[in-house]
Amino acid sequence: MMKDPTKLTYITAISNYFWIIDIGGFRVGPNDNFSDGSNSVYALSKLNIAIVDTGTSLFYVPYSAFKTFVSTVFHNIPYQI
Numbered sequence: 001m002m003k004d005p006t007k008l009t010y011i012t013a014i015s016n017y018f019w020i021i022d023i024g025g026f027r028v029g030p031n032d033n034f035s036d037g038s039n040s041v042y043a044l045s046k047l048n049i050a051i052v053d054t055g056t057s058l059f060y061v062p063y064s065a066f067k068t069f070v071s072t073v074f075h076n077i078p079y080q081i
Contacts, residue, residue: 020051021052023048023049024044025042026041026069026072028073034076036076038075042065042068044064044065045064048061048062048064
């Protein structure tokens, strides 16, 4: 169940085959900054296509945004690709 259904945002799917959406940026977490003050909002240099799976936490991002996406999600946590 959603914490706050009033914050639900609808996105237009651009394909009937997958949940494919246009993505121009992303934010990790509910705020524009992490607790250390660093930015958690990123705009991509161009509009890209992403696939979301509403039945899981699966989220495909374009290769051009992958490194930024992963480094943001793992903010201040060591990781290896």
